[in-house]
Amino acid sequence: MPHPLFGPEVQQMLHENDDEGLKAFCESVHPATVAETLAEQFSVEESWKVLQHTGIREQAAIFEYLPHDTQVAMVGGTGRERMAKLIEQMSHDDRVDLLRRLAPQVAEGLLRLVDEADRRDIATLVGFKENTVGALMTTDYAWLPANLTAAEAVERLRQQAPDRETIYYIYILDEATRRLLGILSLRDLILAPRTAVLRDLMETDVVSISAHDDQEKAAQQLAKYDLIALPVVDADGRLVGIVTHDDAIDVVQEEATEDMQRQAGVSPLNENYLEAGFLKVWRKRAVWLAAVFIAEMFTFNAMAYFDDSIKAVTVLALFVPLCISVGGNSGSQAATLITRAMALGQVRPRDWFRVVRHELLMGLALGLALGAIALVRARFMTPGHVLENVGRPPADIWMLTLTVSQAVMAICLWGSLVGSILPMIFKRVGVDPAVASSPFVATFVDVTGIVIYFSIAKIYLL
Amino acid sequence: MPHPLFGPEVQQMLHENDDEGLKAFCESVHPATVAETLAEQFSVEESWKVLQHTGIREQAAIFEYLPHDTQVAMVGGTGRERMAKLIEQMSHDDRVDLLRRLAPQVAEGLLRLVDEADRRDIATLVGFKENTVGALMTTDYAWLPANLTAAEAVERLRQQAPDRETIYYIYILDEATRRLLGILSLRDLILAPRTAVLRDLMETDVVSISAHDDQEKAAQQLAKYDLIALPVVDADGRLVGIVTHDDAIDVVQEEATEDMQRQAGVSPLNENYLEAGFLKVWRKRAVWLAAVFIAEMFTFNAMAYFDDSIKAVTVLALFVPLCISVGGNSGSQAATLITRAMALGQVRPRDWFRVVRHELLMGLALGLALGAIALVRARFMTPGHVLENVGRPPADIWMLTLTVSQAVMAICLWGSLVGSILPMIFKRVGVDPAVASSPFVATFVDVTGIVIYFSIAKIYLL
Numbered sequence: 044m045p046h047p048l049f050g051p052e053v054q055q056m057l058h059e060n061d062d063e064g065l066k067a068f069c070e071s072v073h074p075a076t077v078a079e080t081l082a083e084q085f086s087v088e089e090s091w092k093v094l095q096h097t098g099i100r101e102q103a104a105i106f107e108y109l110p111h112d113t114q115v116a117m118v119g120g121t122g123r124e125r126m127a128k129l130i131e132q133m134s135h136d137d138r139v140d141l142l143r144r145l146a147p148q149v150a151e152g153l154l155r156l157v158d159e160a161d162r163r164d165i166a167t168l169v170g171f172k173e174n175t176v177g178a179l180m181t182t183d184y185a186w187l188p189a190n191l192t193a194a195e196a197v198e199r200l201r202q203q204a205p206d207r208e209t210i211y212y213i214y215i216l217d218e219a220t221r222r223l224l225g226i227l228s229l230r231d232l233i234l235a236p237r238t239a240v241l242r243d244l245m246e247t248d249v250v251s252i253s254a255h256d257d258q259e260k261a262a263q264q265l266a267k268y269d270l271i272a273l274p275v276v277d278a279d280g281r282l283v284g285i286v287t288h289d290d291a292i293d294v295v296q297e298e299a300t301e302d303m304q305r306q307a308g309v310s311p312l313n314e315n316y317l318e319a320g321f322l323k324v325w326r327k328r329a330v331w332l333a334a335v336f337i338a339e340m341f342t343f344n345a346m347a348y349f350d351d352s353i354k355a356v357t358v359l360a361l362f363v364p365l366c367i368s369v370g371g372n373s374g375s376q377a378a379t380l381i382t383r384a385m386a387l388g389q390v391r392p393r394d395w396f397r398v399v400r401h402e403l404l405m406g407l408a409l410g411l412a413l414g415a416i417a418l419v420r421a422r423f424m425t426p427g428h429v430l431e432n433v434g435r436p437p438a439d440i441w442m443l444t445l446t447v448s449q450a451v452m453a454i455c456l457w458g459s460l461v462g463s464i465l466p467m468i469f470k471r472v473g474v475d476p477a478v479a480s481s482p483f484v485a486t487f488v489d490v491t492g493i494v495i496y497f498s499i500a501k502i503y504l505l
Numbered sequence: 506m507p508h509p510l511f512g513p514e515v516q517q518m519l520h521e522n523d524d525e526g527l528k529a530f531c532e533s534v535h536p537a538t539v540a541e542t543l544a545e546q547f548s549v550e551e552s553w554k555v556l557q558h559t560g561i562r563e564q565a566a567i568f569e570y571l572p573h574d575t576q577v578a579m580v581g582g583t584g585r586e587r588m589a590k591l592i593e594q595m596s597h598d599d600r601v602d603l604l605r606r607l608a609p610q611v612a613e614g615l616l617r618l619v620d621e622a623d624r625r626d627i628a629t630l631v632g633f634k635e636n637t638v639g640a641l642m643t644t645d646y647a648w649l650p651a652n653l654t655a656a657e658a659v660e661r662l663r664q665q666a667p668d669r670e671t672i673y674y675i676y677i678l679d680e681a682t683r684r685l686l687g688i689l690s691l692r693d694l695i696l697a698p699r700t701a702v703l704r705d706l707m708e709t710d711v712v713s714i715s716a717h718d719d720q721e722k723a724a725q726q727l728a729k730y731d732l733i734a735l736p737v738v739d740a741d742g743r744l745v746g747i748v749t750h751d752d753a754i755d756v757v758q759e760e761a762t763e764d765m766q767r768q769a770g771v772s773p774l775n776e777n778y779l780e781a782g783f784l785k786v787w788r789k790r791a792v793w794l795a796a797v798f799i800a801e802m803f804t805f806n807a808m809a810y811f812d813d814s815i816k817a818v819t820v821l822a823l824f825v826p827l828c829i830s831v832g833g834n835s836g837s838q839a840a841t842l843i844t845r846a847m848a849l850g851q852v853r854p855r856d857w858f859r860v861v862r863h864e865l866l867m868g869l870a871l872g873l874a875l876g877a878i879a880l881v882r883a884r885f886m887t888p889g890h891v892l893e894n895v896g897r898p899p900a901d902i903w904m905l906t907l908t909v910s911q912a913v914m915a916i917c918l919w920g921s922l923v924g925s926i927l928p929m930i931f932k933r934v935g936v937d938p939a940v941a942s943s944p945f946v947a948t949f950v951d952v953t954g955i956v957i958y959f960s961i962a963k964i965y966l967l
Contacts, residue, residue, distance in 0.1 A: 071710050075730050201696055210692045211673055211733070229691055230672045234663055248533055262754070268537050269751040271673070271733060288750045289731040292724075295754055299761035300845055306765065307841030307943060308834060316846035317859060325867060328838050329874050332917075335834055336875050340882055342826035347888060353822055357815055360822040364804035364829060364951055371833075372770060372797055372944045376790050379769030383762055384778035397779060405787060412791050413798050420802055426809060455794075481769060481943050482834045489826055 049076070050084040057089060062096060069097035069105065078108035087113075087120035103132035112318055115144050118153075127156035135181040136290070139168040168284075176261045177254035179294070180275045180284035186214040187241060189224055194237040211271045214282055215245045223274055223282045225249060251276045254283055261286045262294040263388075302386060305477035306379060308335060335482045338490075342367075345493035352497055352504075358443065359500055362421070366450045367492035370458035371485030373409055377402050377462030378484045382476045385466065395467050399460070406459030414452035421447040442503040450496040457495065458488045511538070512546040519551060524558055531559035531567065540570030549575075549582035565594035574780060577606050580615075589618035598643040598752070601630040630746075638723045639716035641756065642737045642746035648676040649703060651686055656699040673733045676744055677707045685736055685744045687711060713738045716745055723748045724756040725850075764848060767939035768841060770797060797944045800952075804829075807955040814959055814966075820887070820905065821962055827879075828912045829954035832920035833947030835871055839864050839924030840946045844938045847928065857929050861922070868921030876914035883909040904965040912958040919957065920950045 049068065056064040069077060081090040094102045106129060109117065118126055118141075130138050130153060142150045142165060154162055164182050171177025185203060187196050200210065213232060215225045225245030235244050251274045252261050265273050265288055275284040301311035310327040312319050346353070346363070353360045381398060384390040390398060421444040462484045466476035511530065518526040531539060543552040556564045568591060571579065580588055580603075592600050592615060604612045604627060616624055626644050633639025647665060649658050662672065675694060677687040687707030697706050713736045714723050727735050727750055737746040763773035772789040774781050808815070808825070815822045843860060846852040852860060883906040924946045928938035 073710060073712060073730055197695060210695075229695070233659060233672075233691070233695070248535060250535060266751065266754040266758075268535060271750065288733065288754075289728065292728040292750075292754055292757055295757050296728075296761075296849065299758075299765075300849065303761075303765055303768070303841055303845050306769075307837045309838050309842060312842070315851045316842055317852060317856065317863070321863075321866070321870075325870050328835075328867070329871055332831070332834055332838070332871055332875060333878060336827075336831060336878060336913075339827050339830045342830070343823050343882075343887075346823040346826065350819065350823070354819050357812065357819075357822075360815055360819075360825070361805050361808040361812070363822070364808065364825060364955065365798075365801050367826060368801045368804070368948065368951060369794070369798060371947070372794055373790075375769045375943060376771050376794070379765055380771060380774070380778055383765050387758065387762070389777045390779060394779065401779070401783075404783070405790070408783075408787050409791055409794055413794060416795060416798060420805075425805075451798075481837060485833070485947075486830065489830060493826065 049080045053080060053093065054084070057092060065093055065096040069093065069101055074101070074104040075108045077105045081105070082109050082113045087116050090117065091121050099128055100132050103129050107133055107137045110315075111140070111144055112315075114141050118145060118149065123153055123156055127153050131158050131161050135164060135168060135183045135284075136179060139165055139178070142169065143173075171254060174258050175254065176252055176256045176258055176275055176286060177284070179258045179261060179290050180254065180286045181209065182284045184209050184214055184272070184274075184282070184285045185212075186216045186282065188218045189215045189240075189242040189245070191241050192237065193232055193235040193239050193241070193244065196232055196241055209272065209285065209287065212274075212285075214274060214285075215241055216282055220279075221281045223249060223251065223276055223280055226274065249274060252286070253277070258290075258294050259298050262291040262298070265291040266295070298386075302382070302477045305475060306382065306480040308332065308480050308482040331482070335486050338486045341490040342493055345490050345497075349493075349497040349500075352500060356500075356504055358425070359446075359497070359504070362447050362450075363493065363496065365417075366447065366454055366496045367489045369413055369451050370454040370461075370488030370492040371481070372458070373406060373455045374458035374462035374484040374488045375481035377405075377459045378466055378479055378481060381463050382466045382479065385470060385476055392467060392471055398463050398467065402459045402463035403456070406456035409459065410452035410455035413455050414448045417451040418444055418448040446496075446500045446503045450492075450499045453495050453499065454488070454492045457491065458484070461488055461491075511542045515542060515555065516546070519554060527555055527558040531556065531563055536563070536566040537570045539567045543567070544571050544575045549578050552579065553583050561590050562594050565591050569595055569599045572777075573602070573606060574777075576603050580607060580611065585615055585618055589615050593620050593623050596643055597626060597630065597645045597746075598641060601627055601640070604631065633716060636720050637716065638714055638718045638720055638737055638748060639746070641720045641723060641752050642716065642748045643671065644746045646671050646676055646734070646736075646744070646747045647674075648678045648744065650680045651677045651702070651704040651707070653703050654699065655694055655697040655701050655703070655706065658694055658703055671734065671747065671749065674736075674747075675703075676736060676747075677703055678744055682741075683743045685711060685713065685738055685742055688736065711736060714748070715739070720756050721760050724753040724760070727753040728757070760848075764844070764939045767937060768844065768942040770794065770942050770944040793944070797948050800948045803952045804955055807952050807959075811955075811959040811962075814962060818962075818966055821908075821959070821966070824883070824909050824912075825955065825958065828909065828916055828958045829951045831875055831913050832916040832923075832950030832954040833943075834920070835868060835917045836920035836924035836946040836950045837943035839867075839921045840928055840941055840943060843925050844928045844941070847932060847938055854929060854933055860925050860929065864921045864925035865918070868918035871921065872914035872917035875917050876910045879913040880906055880910040908958075908962045908965045912954075912961045915957050915961065916950070916954045919953065920946070923950055923953075 049072065053065070053068055056068070081093060085093065094105065106114065106117070154165065157165070168177065168182065185200060187199060191199065196213070211229045213227045213229065214223060215227060216222065217224055225247045226249045227241060227245045231244060250264060250268050250270065252264055254275050254277065261273055265286065270288065272285045272287045274282055275286060277283050304311050308331040310330065312324065312327060381390060422440060425440065425443070465479040465484060469479045470476045511534065515527070515530055518530070543555060547555065556567065568576065568579070616627065619627070630639065630644065647662060649661060653661065658675070673691045675689045675691065676685060677689060678684065679686055687709045688711050689703060689707045693706060712726060712730050712732065714726060716737050716739065723735055727748065732750065734747045734749045736744055737748060739745050766773050770793040772792065774786065774789060843852060884902060887902065887905070927941040927946060931941045932938045
């Protein structure tokens, strides 16, 4: 469906109390599209009015697709009884997400009205820390004992009528202990002879994960093994939940966003850019900016150390921003490439020697190119009037040219090396390598670049 | 399965010609794990020797999980006949990926031995441009006519025994035209009354996509609607293929990697960092570095313009790197936040006013913090010996302090503004906003930052 704009049409139906039309909108349009239309073009009150035209299950399906802040606003706009009913119908992972976002007294008030079994289930899931598999998983899955035949299994599933995608793998459990014995895809169940027993059909080499693992690991496993769902087991091998494929995409997006933000020197926001609180964002940016700013102050010390050189040959100062920027740029290229390659598992700590060798050669090759450009620039395009007091005539302009082009070359090489080594060192000592970000590397190379530049200048000019 | 190290064990089995053991390894371990073991610890020759202990279908399943370069090497290490058989068994999307990577004459030689139907199918898929939905989709899906009953449909599926995850949605086609009439999940089919007709069971509000759309769009749709597979239709609404959920994760990872690389000023590599050719990587980095370097040369012109000021008050030059770095850092924060928010659809071009207002206030708030730090730094920590010729005594040190702290504030604000506006302008004119990357923004702000700094200095000191 090529995303039609339902907004005005639904507005009209609301206005005319067209119950039939609103029911059709809620039930025949994809819940994600209904949610999008409501969130973008309707007030909380109007949204509830639209939703009441369909059953509670369908309402829950639509509700799950609403943006988080809209969900919270919706809770405020309806009675507790109705919301509790809706919560009972929501997917187990989505409702826990919602309850985490509500004010504690609101969440408690709702929970008191929720069915006993659902309340217990929520309590278990809420107990897991954010970003763990436990906080991501759902406890809504299809399981069967091992001694059924294929035909009996299909019949049992028809009676249980489990939810949505969670039916595509069937988990075979030991009835007494709930230990996970094996797994059977719905496909294999359908294709199996009707009298075959599950125990003989099931796959026993099961890929599983612990509820305390990082959510990123679950996403990686789902991606690596092309799974629709990944079982979560406890220390005794008992099935406690599953992580489904749609969560994996969300996790991958989230982790990429966090890494990008870290690499630009922002602590991860974990929120929509326009919705995040001003003060919170300010803090997350100011901390980094201030840290980098204070580190960058050493550029003053480095420059001050060469104070006399600058006084003697003022033109040297004019090339400083150009020369040190080279290091920041080549460094941020290297740091980003290597950090991302490590995040994707393409580069492991044991590859450090190959990486450093690669960046050494690459820095050299890049430095040669930039050095050549710098040579032309410094020799032929430096205006005469700024040159009046360059070193000892008659070699002045050539000496300056050699200084600038060699400094550019050296700093480019140095930037690549620092940019490749720092993320690996960070990883080794257990810090997220994305923190060895572009601003961090650039600052480090700015300070050291000044020293490199003036040291070369001293050889030729002073 | 907590990733056991099979390597040494399998090596032993190969050595002892333990056919039973090797067969068990190929068939009871997950194909992704078998592939990982082979790729990391065995030669091409040994890998083929291991693989021959299982049937051609299982071989194909394992082969698909091998890294791309290993796949290419494996093709070189076996006869064409055997490889052609394997290709017939591979997933339709994976085999096209492989054939694209082979030398044209090798691919042609293989294709000649492949079954007529498979060859036609490959020819269709190879025709789509890289990064389109067509290049990502598989033509291997389950379809049924609309007039079957649920029981007949299950029977038909049992006979067709379609492949893996592609069975979980059943596409209902018009038999004559192959137009897509509706879609039915395997879950709903199983749960339906056995005599119900597919026409009445199927969902007709189908989310679909065109083969010529960008692959990123397919991934977004799969994520948005939590689908396991997305049907691909042509202009006449005929089903031409499906994109499966596992491809969506790969696409999301790939796009995030490309954006990160662009933001660090590297043209996307599209390859494993350690495997990409040296010259190719050099070109992708050198082009950007050189462009930014040439742009950064204007820092020299900006400095040269204030030549006399520097000669008069040398200490001014010493604060230049510090002051301009602030703009680069605040700019790269803003640019990264906004570029990523646009990629995730959180910020749309129509939000530009909110974004600019937000960054204006944020730049101001961040600038105040940094300005305060700069004030302390400039006033109390500037060594006396470099101060000897600062402006008109007795106001010297305070004048310098005011200059530096106000410049830092102004440049921080300016960086945030440029960093937020540039990506949106790029997007508006149809250039990837990630290109308005950190180095690009930093360079722009470096040049303008020098002008801001010296303009403020002129007010106080000169």
